């Protein structure tokens with residue numbers, strides 16, 4: 591206790607309470623060197639590099655290395671890192687059996703959250719919290735999540751899982767394991783850009799969750815399991831699925847205005863719009879818009895992209911709210927042939943790199959994250975014997 595706090599107690603003063611901030615909006619809870627989200631300027635940087643440069647030029651493998659180690663890999667580092675990712679793509683047979691044992695209608699984010707947790711049974715370093723071991727576990731989990739997603743999808747569709755292909759890039763291999771076909775180059779470029787764009791994003795809800803868990807000295811698998819749980823909701827990662835369902839429900843471009851008018855009249859939120867930090871343009875949306883348009887033409891289904899453009903202008907008639915990262919990723923993932931309920935798992939496939947980097951940074955910071963609450967309930971109640979309770 592400091593001498594200052596003794597003197598204020600002696601004088602009978604209450605220490606001043608920090609103000610309550612709903613939803614922690616605007617509170618800076620963590621200092622990070624991993625990514626920066628600047629709402630007013632609509633910019634996102636990873637380790638000092640503007641996301642626009644990365645979206646156009648980097649591979650997801652480059653970005654995972656960048657987030658974990660703080661710099662872009664040179665040629666040799668990238669080759670070694672890639673080899674480690676490829677070598678860790680396999681998952682234990684027991685996890686495949688676990689998927690087979692799940693009820694057939696298990697929601698994929700639930701199946702995958704459970705599988706990440708269960709992977710810890712088989713990870714030899716699960717309780718080793720050293721930075722070196724956590725980096726090794728991060729590489730394993732980044733490599734394993736696509737295999738988990740594809741295996742779960744195949745099993746619930748009564749198909750045998752497909753082994754990862756060691757000759758394919760991270761993005762190409764995901765599509766290959768889902769469909770059994772080596773994907774078209776544009777599909778791979780689009781999914782790679784998606785993975786690059788979503789890999790980290792400041793103190794979003796799932797990353798904060800991962801850091802809170804890590805701050806208690808829990809292991810990486812626990813932190814990532816918790817982050818998966820936080821990503822599931824439709825105010826966060828679940829918004830991409832909800833967006834696609836909305837586009838399908840609208841059904842036709844001629845019905846967009848009517849749908850938006852009704853949603854605003856009923857005070858329903860439009861999924862894929864609005865953001866806690868970006869109040870104008872979400873810089874990631876521009877790239878996803880580009881890929882959605884390109885793939886829509888390629889697969890000859892431009893209507894969902896065109897409907898998306900119309901939703902954007904239709905909303906702007908009524909209120910200044912802009913598309914976020916989830917809006918154009920919905921039609922883009924749909925064009926890639928990804929089932930709608932796997933959209934959020936695909937988001938996780940990318941964000942797992944950022945979550946892991948944040949867990950490592952949190953271990954280095956070594957501070958328990960533990961805010962306060964403001965009690966607003968009654969203070970004049972008393973214990974009542976069971977027989978006397980109504």
Ligand code: COA
Nearest residue numbers: 824825826829858859860861862863864865866914915916
């Ligand atoms: N559709 C309609 N109105 C919206 C909206 C949306 N998608 N997003 C925000 N608004 C409105 C709110 O109703 C609120 O209106 P009010 O001032 O009249 O009460 C105002 O804009 C501010 O929104 P608020 O929800 O307080 O902002 P926030 O920072 O707490 O929330 C989100 C941000 C992301 C939770 C919110 O925009 C949202 O729910 N979006 C839809 C879900 C989504 O796409 N999530 C993915 C985020 S990447």
